Amino acid sequence: ILNVEQSPQSLHVQEGDSTNFTCSFPSSNFYALHWYRWETAKSPEALFVMTLNGDEKKKGRISATLNTKEGYSYLYIKGSQPEDSATYLCAFYSVNQGAQKLVFGQGTRLTINP
Amino acid sequence: DAGVTQSPTHLIKTRGQQVTLRCSPKSGHDTVSWYQQALGQGPQFIFQYYEEEERQRGNFPDRFSGHQFPNYSSELNVNALLLGDSALYLCASSVGRVSYNEQFFGPGTRLTVL
Numbered sequence: 515i516l517n518v519e520q521s522p523q524s525l526h527v528q529e530g531d532s533t534n535f536t537c538s539f540p541s542s543n544f545y546a547l548h549w550y551r552w553e554t555a556k557s558p559e560a561l562f563v564m565t566l567n568g569d570e571k572k573k574g575r576i577s578a579t580l581n582t583k584e585g586y587s588y589l590y591i592k593g594s595q596p597e598d599s600a601t602y603l604c605a606f607y608s609v610n611q612g613a614q615k616l617v618f619g620q621g622t623r624l625t626i627n628p
Numbered sequence: 629d630a631g632v633t634q635s636p637t638h639l640i641k642t643r644g645q646q647v648t649l650r651c652s653p654k655s656g657h658d659t660v661s662w663y664q665q666a667l668g669q670g671p672q673f674i675f676q677y678y679e680e681e682e683r684q685r686g687n688f689p690d691r692f693s694g695h696q697f698p699n700y701s702s703e704l705n706v707n708a709l710l711l712g713d714s715a716l717y718l719c720a721s722s723v724g725r726v727s728y729n730e731q732f733f734g735p736g737t738r739l740t741v742l
Binding site for chain 1: 631663668673
């Protein structure tokens with residue numbers, strides 16, 4: 515069974531503070547790692563698609579790193595704002611005996627307190 | 629540019645019934661994937677359609693079937709509904725058969741089985 519684990523499950527952060535959370539995935543047969551942001555009552559929105567070990571990607575105040583050898587990715591948010599409140603999902607692209615699929619973690623629910 | 633649309637938004641069915649959910653992909657996209665999100669879990673991959681054929685399938689029973697039309701829109705059908713089928717069903721579109729491309733999600737259809 516392929517497991518993608520995210521921690522913590524939920525997080526409350528004061529506005530202006532920086533925060534980070536983790537996605538753990540299998541270190542073998544790596545193809546890609548996705549991060550999505552899912553705001554309440556909206557559709558999940560892609561933040562990053564990461565494919566190379568050591569990759570670092572940035573979009574505004576949000577950045578992500580990738581370590582495929584040890585099987586983890588970090589998502590960082592600098593200077594949190596109320597609009598950052600959302601569930602952040604990571605997804606590991608799995609290829610197993612020809613079968614391909616995105617396997618999602620359960621998400622980290624982030625709440626920014628004003 | 630219209631994003632991914634899904635219909636209906638909400639649906640209530642009883643056990644044993646059949647349901648059809650619909651998805652229109654983002655303009656220019658030719659691949660549609662379906663996911664089931666149960667409460668407290670991440671989205672789980674059901675199947676993917678490309679060129680009107682089911683190309684990949686997750687661990688879902690044959691009660692779950694689908695179709696893709698020449699205009700790339702797609703349907704998800706679930707037969708003999710069970711209480712456990714109650715979930716949010718997400719449709720995602722992308723370009724090309726390779727699943728690790730960025731996915732664009734619709735807002736989902738909330739299915740309740742009584």
